[in-house]
Each structure stands twice: as C-alpha cells, then as structure tokens.
Amino acid sequence: MKYDFDHAAPRTGTYSYKWDQSEKLFGRADVLPLWVADMDFHPPKEVVDAIVQRAELGVYGYTIRPQEYYDAVSGWLMRRHGWDIRHEWITSSPGVVAALSLVVHAFTKPGDKVILQSPVYYPFYDVIRMNDCTLVENPLILNNNRYEIDFDLLERQAADGAKLMLLCSPHNPGGRVWTRDELARIGEICLRHGVLVVADEIHHDLVFRGSRHTPFASISESFAQNSFTCIAASKTFNLAGLQASSVIVPNDDLRRRYNYALKKFSLHMESYFGVSSVISSYTYGDEWLDQLLNYLQGNLDYLTGFMAERLPEVRVMKPDATYLVWMDCRDISADPAELKKLMYEEAGVAFNEGSTYGEPGKGWLRVNIACPRVLLAEALERFASAVRARKP
Ligand SMILES: Cc1ncc(COP(=O)(O)O)c(C=O)c1O
Structure with a gap:
C-alpha cells in the first residue's frame, strides 16, 4: 500500500497540544x-484498525501486556536493529520521560551527580533537577556544524562521582546517530567509573539512509548489564497520546529496582489502547x-x-x-x-x-x-x- 504523507490529518479542534494552543x-x-x-x-492503517476494533469492544478495563506484546517488541528490535533481547528484559512506562525520571529517582540520592550532554531535549534537565540531583553538563563540541563528544571531560566527570548518565541516542536536537565507536567509548568510561547509562533511544527508528543506529546495550554484555534502554512506538508511529513506552533492562537487579519505582508511583498498569498500538505497529509497521x-x-x-x-x-x-x-x-x-x-x-x-x-x-x-x-x-x-x- 502506498501511504499519502502529502495530506495532513486535520488536527485543529482535536485537543492537540501542537495545533490547539x-x-x-x-x-x-x-x-x-x-x-x-x-x-x-x-x-x-493496521494501527488505526487495531485501535478502532479495540474501541468497539466497548469495555475499557485494566489491561495486561500479553505474549504478543513481548513478541512484537523483541521482533521489532531484532528485525530493525539486529538486537536480540529476552522477553523478561522488557518492562514499560507510560512515556519515555517518565522512565528517565523513574530511573533518576530510583538510582540516586538527593545531590547525586547526573551527566547530560547539552544541548539536549529539555526534560533531561527537568528530570535531574526535579529529583534534586546535581546536573553535570558535558557540552557537545560543535565541529563543522556537527556535534562531537568531549570524551576527556566526560572521563573527568564520570571519575568525579557521577551516578548516572542520560544519553540521548540518536541525539535530539542535533540529529546525530552516535557511531558504535563513540558509544563504546561512552560505555567504557561509564563502566570504569561505575556510572549507570540511561539510553533514551526513542528516535532509533527515524534514521536516514547512510546512517545506522547501534543500540547501546547491544554493544557488549557489560554495557547491557549497566544500562536502561528506553524506546517507544509512539515516536516512530505518531502515537504519543497513547502513552505506551518500553524499557529494556537486561540486569535483573536493576530491573527489579526499576519495577519497584514503577509500582511505587502506580505507573505499572498498561494503557488500554497503548498495548494494541505497540503490538500492531511493531507487527505491521x-x-x-x-x-x-x-x-x-x-x-x-x-x-x-x-x-x-x-x-x-x-x-x-x-x-x-x-x-x-x-x-x-x-x-x-x-x-x-x-x-x-x-x-x-x-x-x-x-x-x-x-x-x-x-x-x-x-x-x-x-x-x-x-x-x-x-x-x-x-x-x-x-x-x-x-x-x-x-x-x-
Ligand atoms: C529524546 C526524547 N525523549 C523523550 C521524548 C518524549 O517521550 P515521551 O512522550 O514518551 O515521554 C522525546 C520527544 O520528543 C524525545 O525527543
């Protein structure tokens, strides 16, 4: 089927955050x-059909993540990114920013240092500050109108007691797809100094020809064991209002502590339409x-x-x-x-x-x-x- 992107969905008057404000x-x-x-x-179309079918059921009760959900998420990651994950690594969050905030909440104490690479998507600042942590800024270097990483500074900041690093990969707003080598250097620095990596990979599917996204945790077993990876069909398939993100945590202890935080704020229940949107988009998209x-x-x-x-x-x-x-x-x-x-x-x-x-x-x-x-x-x-x- 040929999709028609030349014609917009009318959004004015739909309670749209973008169009109605x-x-x-x-x-x-x-x-x-x-x-x-x-x-x-x-x-x-398959996603719209799945949502309509679900709406027509007419009962909108509490919802689980069925086996199809896990198959769809892991199948997508394998097919599109060559990342082989186990079903038990997959947990969830309503949105990716909520997941970032939960990790900061669960794995830091007030005053702890958290690294980000500026300029960056502004909620990164909020989740650090609003969890009473100390923001450690690792500014990207502008070279020939392209961002590069200041690894020397990152090494010093990691050595200086930072607890977490929020990694935006691919990067928003700069649009960089970090190379495997760049990610490996980040990962090594963080491992050396005991810094956990929270990889926000929400833009991983939106990669132009000529570049290839590498899931941070796929690089090595030790990176997998030291990281959280946040993804969302919502960004790829334009479903942000449905609130259904996935968080991949290969380390059992980290996942247990993440899930505890999810439960603490009662964010562990699934969105009724969100689950169907994840299954249908990752299966047919x-x-x-x-x-x-x-x-x-x-x-x-x-x-x-x-x-x-x-x-x-x-x-x-x-x-x-x-x-x-x-x-x-x-x-x-x-x-x-x-x-x-x-x-x-x-x-x-x-x-x-x-x-x-x-x-x-x-x-x-x-x-x-x-x-x-x-x-x-x-x-x-x-x-x-x-x-x-x-x-x-
Ligand atoms: C890097 C990044 N993370 C997270 C989000 C938002 O994710 P969510 O709506 O799932 O919280 C965005 C949206 O633009 C983003 O660019």
Missing part, C-alpha cells in the same frame, strides 16, 4: 506550529516506516535547499536521524527573545526556540519537518519573508 502560547491563532515532536501524519523515512528525506532536502537559496545566513545542521532540524540562526539574532518575536509575531510560525535545550542552544531554532511538504514550504516561506522584511 497557538493563541495561548504564541498570542496568534494563525501561527503555523512546527514545534512539539509529534507528526501530522496518520499512523499505519515496517512498510509504513520505510515510506515515511523517504518522505522525511524529501522534506529535509527541501528545507536544506530552501535555506541555502533563501537564507544562507542560517546554518542547517544535517541530521542523521530524527524529524527535527537544528538550525544555527545566530547570524539573524543570538537573542532568544528576538528569535521568538521574529517567529511568533513577525512570521506567524512556531519552531522550537533553542535556548530551552540549554545554554549552547541560544540563537538556534529547531524545526519539526514531520508534516506535509506544502505546510513546511509555507512555514519556511513565512520565516524567510519575515527575516527579509527586517533588512533595510
């Missing part, structure tokens, strides 16, 4: 929203995903071409993965307030404002390209016209 958040109802990381596309990735590549090429021609002062970071494009707009303005004014008031578009990803994000914007190309084109046109209108 423009007036409230940006002061204008007509702002085009290309920010929060969900897509404007329908998921695979391969072809849809392959077509989606082609479409996203087209959108990325469109954006890159547009910017080179119309706004060459904007440096676009070429992502290996994710449908999020990180753009260095410091030659327009390095002031976050100015960039917001430009987007919301002058252009009528909402990209994500970079400083929310940490200090190194100041003067950057993040564009969500998971929308029909006409919408992307309209948003870029609005943005470019607003920038040009500023020039004397």
Whole structure:
C-alpha cells in the first residue's frame, strides 16, 4: 500500500497540544506550529484498525501486556536493529520521560551527580533537577556544524562521582546517530567509573539512509548489564497520546529496582489502547516506516535547499536521524527573545526556540519537518519573508 504523507490529518479542534494552543502560547491563532515532536501524519492503517476494533469492544478495563506484546517488541528490535533481547528484559512506562525520571529517582540520592550532554531535549534537565540531583553538563563540541563528544571531560566527570548518565541516542536536537565507536567509548568510561547509562533511544527508528543506529546495550554484555534502554512506538508511529513506552533492562537487579519505582508511583498498569498500538505497529509497521523515512528525506532536502537559496545566513545542521532540524540562526539574532518575536509575531510560525535545550542552544531554532511538504514550504516561506522584511 502506498501511504499519502502529502495530506495532513486535520488536527485543529482535536485537543492537540501542537495545533490547539497557538493563541495561548504564541498570542496568534494563525501561527503555523512546527514545534512539539509529534507528526501530522496518520499512523499505519493496521494501527488505526487495531485501535478502532479495540474501541468497539466497548469495555475499557485494566489491561495486561500479553505474549504478543513481548513478541512484537523483541521482533521489532531484532528485525530493525539486529538486537536480540529476552522477553523478561522488557518492562514499560507510560512515556519515555517518565522512565528517565523513574530511573533518576530510583538510582540516586538527593545531590547525586547526573551527566547530560547539552544541548539536549529539555526534560533531561527537568528530570535531574526535579529529583534534586546535581546536573553535570558535558557540552557537545560543535565541529563543522556537527556535534562531537568531549570524551576527556566526560572521563573527568564520570571519575568525579557521577551516578548516572542520560544519553540521548540518536541525539535530539542535533540529529546525530552516535557511531558504535563513540558509544563504546561512552560505555567504557561509564563502566570504569561505575556510572549507570540511561539510553533514551526513542528516535532509533527515524534514521536516514547512510546512517545506522547501534543500540547501546547491544554493544557488549557489560554495557547491557549497566544500562536502561528506553524506546517507544509512539515516536516512530505518531502515537504519543497513547502513552505506551518500553524499557529494556537486561540486569535483573536493576530491573527489579526499576519495577519497584514503577509500582511505587502506580505507573505499572498498561494503557488500554497503548498495548494494541505497540503490538500492531511493531507487527505491521515496517512498510509504513520505510515510506515515511523517504518522505522525511524529501522534506529535509527541501528545507536544506530552501535555506541555502533563501537564507544562507542560517546554518542547517544535517541530521542523521530524527524529524527535527537544528538550525544555527545566530547570524539573524543570538537573542532568544528576538528569535521568538521574529517567529511568533513577525512570521506567524512556531519552531522550537533553542535556548530551552540549554545554554549552547541560544540563537538556534529547531524545526519539526514531520508534516506535509506544502505546510513546511509555507512555514519556511513565512520565516524567510519575515527575516527579509527586517533588512533595510
Ligand atoms: C529524546 C526524547 N525523549 C523523550 C521524548 C518524549 O517521550 P515521551 O512522550 O514518551 O515521554 C522525546 C520527544 O520528543 C524525545 O525527543
């Protein structure tokens, strides 16, 4: 079946976080929203059918994870990522951010040091600070408009008593797919100094041609035993409202302690629709995903071409993965307030404002390209016209 990504699912008036808040958040109802990381596309037909069938059952009681769930998750990881996992390693969480927070909660004491690599998806900061831990920032190095890891600093920070490292792999907002070597170096450093690794691999399926994601825990048995891996069909298949993520924890003791925390906050019950969405998407979603990735590549090429021609002062970071494009707009303005004014008031578009990803994000914007190309084109046109209108 050929999927049609050129036509958006109408989302205004659907209680959409992205589409129904423009007036409230940006002061204008007509702002085009290309920010929060969900897509404007329908998921695979089989997933919609599974949800509809489940809705038609008409009883929405407490729900378990059946054998099909475990088969679907492990089958997907094997098929798409060559990672052979055992069913008993799989546990869950409503969302990946909840899983990150649970791990920080369960494996640290107040004041403990937790490492992140900035700029990074802003809830990484929240889950460290809101669990009363000390944030240790390992800033990524910008080299030729591409992020690299400062391993020397990481070694010193790990040696300085850090308890956990939150690893964003692939990286949001930079779109880097970390190489096997880079991940192995991170893993070795963390093992040497007793730092647990929490690998947020939610973007693992959204990888462009030419790159290959390596699951951190698949690199070696010792990495597997020292890590948590968080994934979610919700990101890959646009099901974020269904709240069903999976957490892979090969180490029995770590998994027992994670599950204790899950129970402590009573987050262990499954979402009635979430379970069906995981089973159906991981069972039938391969072809849809392959077509989606082609479409996203087209959108990325469109954006890159547009910017080179119309706004060459904007440096676009070429992502290996994710449908999020990180753009260095410091030659327009390095002031976050100015960039917001430009987007919301002058252009009528909402990209994500970079400083929310940490200090190194100041003067950057993040564009969500998971929308029909006409919408992307309209948003870029609005943005470019607003920038040009500023020039004397
Ligand atoms: C790196 C990363 N982790 C987690 C999430 C959100 O996950 P969830 O909605 O499952 O909490 C996102 C969403 O954009 C993300 O980019």
